[in-house]
Amino acid sequence: MWSRLWSFRVSYLFMAPFFICFALFIVIPILAAVGLSFTYYNGIEPPRFIGWSNFQYLIAQDLLFLKYALPNTFKFAVIVGPGGYAAAFLLAWLISRLRGSLRKWVALAMYTPSLTVGIAMTIIWLPLLSGDRIGYLNSFLLKIGFIDIPKLWVTSPELLMNSMIVVTLWSSMGVGFLAMLAGILNVDTTLYEAGKIDGIKNNLQELWFITIPSMKPQMLFGAVMAIVTTFKTGSIGVELSGQNPTPEYAGHLIVNHINDYGFIRFEMGYAATISVFLLILMYFANKLSWGLFGSKEE
Amino acid sequence: MLALSVMMILPIIYIFNHAFKPYHELFIYPPKFFVQEPNIQNFVELFWVTSNSIVPVSRYLFNSLFISAASVIGVTIVSALCAYPLSKHPFPGRKWIFATIILMLMFTPEVIQIPRYLVVSNLGIMNTYWGHLLPVLALPVAVFLLKQFVDQIPDSLLEASRIDGANELIVFVRIVIPMCMPAIATVAILAFQNSWGNVETSMLFMQDDEMKNFPFFLSTLTNNLANNVARQGAAAVAALIMLVPNLIFFVILQSKVISTMAHSGIK
Numbered sequence: 001m002w003s004r005l006w007s008f009r010v011s012y013l014f015m016a017p018f019f020i021c022f023a024l025f026i027v028i029p030i031l032a033a034v035g036l037s038f039t040y041y042n043g044i045e046p047p048r049f050i051g052w053s054n055f056q057y058l059i060a061q062d063l064l065f066l067k068y069a070l071p072n073t074f075k076f077a078v079i080v081g082p083g084g085y086a087a088a089f090l091l092a093w094l095i096s097r098l099r100g101s102l103r104k105w106v107a108l109a110m111y112t113p114s115l116t117v118g119i120a121m122t123i124i125w126l127p128l129l130s131g132d133r134i135g136y137l138n139s140f141l142l143k144i145g146f147i148d149i150p151k152l153w154v155t156s157p158e159l160l161m162n163s164m165i166v167v168t169l170w171s172s173m174g175v176g177f178l179a180m181l182a183g184i185l186n187v188d189t190t191l192y193e194a195g196k197i198d199g200i201k202n203n204l205q206e207l208w209f210i211t212i213p214s215m216k217p218q219m220l221f222g223a224v225m226a227i228v229t230t231f232k233t234g235s236i237g238v239e240l241s242g243q244n245p246t247p248e249y250a251g252h253l254i255v256n257h258i259n260d261y262g263f264i265r266f267e268m269g270y271a272a273t274i275s276v277f278l279l280i281l282m283y284f285a286n287k288l289s290w291g292l293f294g295s296k297e298e
Numbered sequence: 299m300l301a302l303s304v305m306m307i308l309p310i311i312y313i314f315n316h317a318f319k320p321y322h323e324l325f326i327y328p329p330k331f332f333v334q335e336p337n338i339q340n341f342v343e344l345f346w347v348t349s350n351s352i353v354p355v356s357r358y359l360f361n362s363l364f365i366s367a368a369s370v371i372g373v374t375i376v377s378a379l380c381a382y383p384l385s386k387h388p389f390p391g392r393k394w395i396f397a398t399i400i401l402m403l404m405f406t407p408e409v410i411q412i413p414r415y416l417v418v419s420n421l422g423i424m425n426t427y428w429g430h431l432l433p434v435l436a437l438p439v440a441v442f443l444l445k446q447f448v449d450q451i452p453d454s455l456l457e458a459s460r461i462d463g464a465n466e467l468i469v470f471v472r473i474v475i476p477m478c479m480p481a482i483a484t485v486a487i488l489a490f491q492n493s494w495g496n497v498e499t500s501m502l503f504m505q506d507d508e509m510k511n512f513p514f515f516l517s518t519l520t521n522n523l524a525n526n527v528a529r530q531g532a533a534a535v536a537a538l539i540m541l542v543p544n545l546i547f548f549v550i551l552q553s554k555v556i557s558t559m560a561h562s563g564i565k
Binding site for chain 2: 004005008010011012014015017018019021022024025026027028029030032033036043091104105106107108109110111112113115170173175178179182183185186214217218220221224225228231268275279282283286
């Protein structure tokens with residue numbers, strides 16, 4: 001065993017720099033957080049061990065969580081995850097078919113929205129969706145006679161979720177999209193020529209039989225990133241509606257719930273419990289995508 | 299396609315226009331999309347505000363640029379070094395390590411802030427550039443992305459160069475890196491974006507004001523103004539300043555990607 005480890009010393013040496021940082025700043029804190037999930041910890045007193053009761057409370061008694069956070073997250077993730085993923089792939093494919101310099105600019109146009117988080121988000125979308133007649137969307141729809149009264153895009157509980165989904169989709173062409181674009185551009189061009197000889201007639205066939213199979217690793221990456229980012233989304237509802245918690249908890253996602261307990265009620269132990277639960281949820285969503293895109297060795 | 303990309307970019311153009319609008323246009327009804335009387339009053343306002351701060355703005359800017367540059371270089375090297383063995387060397391514990399990386403990718407960052415703070419303070423890197431740099435150096439996404447690209451390099455190519463007498467480092471530098479250029483450029487974009495907009499390290503690990511970075515400084519100016527009138531113009535400019543370096547970086551690297559693909563002899 002030791003000689004086997006020693007024979008791969010170069011591999012370990014290569015990985016060492018990453019692993020030291022990874023262990024220090026990611027693994028240790030996460031293990032600590034998992035440990036905290038079994039305690040009562042308010043950030044001031046030392047953590048007190050309380051066993052499984054945080055988890056019991058979460059799945060049995062936490063009404064806000066069961067009634068709003070969980071269903072909202074599911075609804076949000078089911079639409080934004082696969083939707084954003086499919087859109088990212090299709091756009092990457094279409095862009096890869098454009099020529100030279102045009103390709104660069106269109107890629108830029110698609111990618112920039114994912115950069116606009118935080119301040120930029122509020123500056124763009126608040127005036128656009130604001131609930132009075134002044135909002136861009138309202139004033140436009142009123143002008144063309146589509147609606148009679150201004151709609152409360154971000155403050156009414158029925159519409160907030162839809163606004164959140166639209167804005168998230170708009171900004172979802174991030175790293176997954178870039179990876180898939182690079183993946184498509186990386187496909188060996190001789191394969192296409194070979195495909196033509198073998199009787200591939202149109203672009204769709206080419207996409208299905210050559211492009212997708214040869215970029216499976218990027219497809220998988222895109223899928224995992226789509227899952228991770230959708231489940232981790234949280235602040236958007238608060239940013240759009242300007243209220244925390246969101247009106248009637250319409251935009252209350254699991255991450256909001258974590259923030260609520262962690263930074264408003266200062267029950268860090270319970271917040272850690274919710275995070276662990278979210279992690280388990282994402283783990284199963286990921287299992288699904290590995291099954292679809294993973295190669296056999298994984 | 300073009301119509302869609304115009305739709306996507308409209309809000310960005312809006313940010314640009316917004317930054318040049320005078321106050322009476324920022325709150326006009328019905329709202330105008332394009333600026334009518336462009337002026338630089340907002341920029342003046344922002345710099346007037348900044349000139350009153352104790353620490354000169356150039357210091358914040360320098361901090362940000364330095365940290366971003368260092369982290370882009372650091373992240374790409376460290377991640378590529380890690381991704382190559384992870385993908386191509388069948389060492390014991392490989393699957394296990396990879397599974398850990400993926401799992402850690404999924405954890406929500408909110409709750410690990412306190413443990414992280416303890417780690418940083420115990421390492422004694424508070425108020426140093428290391429404190430800015432080390433926590434962002436391990437980027438699981440980057441390793442995952444690069445690993446997926448290294449997977450695509452045929453084993454026979456690596457084998458051939460090993461027979462020709464290349465050691466692992468040469469294989470890595472001469473073959474793996476050039477073949478993954480698109481991925482490396484993507485990782486660089488990601489790393490830049492990650493550290494340029496990062497206020498977490500400034501907020502938690504830096505007590506000295508002269509060690510904080512530019513985005514943090516901007517966020518102190520523009521906090522809580524969703525319903526405010528004052529400083530709305532400065533906020534518009536701040537948004538623009540946060541966005542533009544990302545755009546420039548993206549454009550430079552993306553054209554690099556496309557040109558490498560056209561010229562490399564791999565295909």
